[in-house]
Amino acid sequence: xxxxxxxxxxxxxxxxxxxxxxxxxxxxxxxxxxxxxxxxxxxxxxxxxxxxxxxxxxxxxxxxxxxxxxxxxxxxxxxxxxxxxxxxxxxxxxxxxxxxxxxxxxxxxxxxxxxxxxxxxxxxxxxxxxxxxxxxxxxxxxxxxxxxxxxxxxxxxxxxxxxxxxxxxxxxxxxxxxxxxxxxxxxxxxxxxxxxxxxxxxxxxxxxxxxxxxxxxxxxx
Amino acid sequence: xxxxxxxxxxxxxxxxxxxxxxxxxxxxxxxxxxxxxxxxxxxxxxxxxxxxxxxxxxxxxxxxxxxxxxxxx
Numbered sequence: 001x002x003x004x005x006x007x008x009x010x011x012x013x014x015x016x017x018x019x020x021x022x023x024x025x026x027x028x029x030x031x032x033x034x035x036x037x038x039x040x041x042x043x044x045x046x047x048x049x050x051x052x053x054x055x056x057x058x059x060x061x062x063x064x065x066x067x068x069x070x071x072x073x074x075x076x077x078x079x080x081x082x083x084x085x086x087x088x089x090x091x092x093x094x095x096x097x098x099x100x101x102x103x104x105x106x107x108x109x110x111x112x113x114x115x116x117x118x119x120x121x122x123x124x125x126x127x128x129x130x131x132x133x134x135x136x137x138x139x140x141x142x143x144x145x146x147x148x149x150x151x152x153x154x155x156x157x158x159x160x161x162x163x164x165x166x167x168x169x170x171x172x173x174x175x176x177x178x179x180x181x182x183x184x185x186x187x188x189x190x191x192x193x194x195x196x197x198x199x200x201x202x203x204x205x206x207x208x209x210x211x212x213x214x215x216x217x218x219x220x221x
Numbered sequence: 222x223x224x225x226x227x228x229x230x231x232x233x234x235x236x237x238x239x240x241x242x243x244x245x246x247x248x249x250x251x252x253x254x255x256x257x258x259x260x261x262x263x264x265x266x267x268x269x270x271x272x273x274x275x276x277x278x279x280x281x282x283x284x285x286x287x288x289x290x291x292x293x294x
Contacts (some may be wrong), residue, residue, distance in 0.1 A: 029223075029265075030223040030224070033265070037261050040260065
């Protein structure tokens, strides 16, 4: 019974709002700990395997947007259960054959330690490879967003960038962002919590469809 | 980037960090600013150099250990 509980705890996936599980891992840029990224946003993402077609397109797409991530104080950290030698050979191959340098580190999670902590292996997809996970971790080490994509489907890096823009905007202005929001678009004002506030809200000059759906433009947009 | 090579000697990245620390007692943020290297790599590198006995850490600031001073002479 105790063993079963332990097993369940070990396999538990992290959820939004929790501190991201700590790790120390061998990467293509040396041994890195989660705490090395304190004070910056981190996109921790897994891919199924090196030298595979969809993963290669994803790495190129991440590399092409790397400067955009850096502008937002975001670092990228890849992960798969391949060895560091395999990662090195693969990024060298991408540079040689596709002309794209991969500027971010990749964890060589051979013993699946980090993958298990983050729930990156989904046996229904593959018992040995990590699925396409994305964990967006904020500067305090808290998990702010999680995406899971199946093996067959490459991720949209512009959506990951948009998600980070939305999170950073929400933090800075204490607002929410509507469907399909992109920087410059109006943002959602959190709904009022009392009847009095609801009445007041309609008099405050916001763009309101009704008391619970009010939008405004941010000063810099 | 790894700061210690398999033979136990500092790599070029390791030497760059040691030189940046120089005569001072610097925080990782200061070393990052001085070298232009990403902070996460500086934190990892300083830790590695400390484990190798080349740096000493006091309250989050790093200074050269005797071994590193000899190496940089």
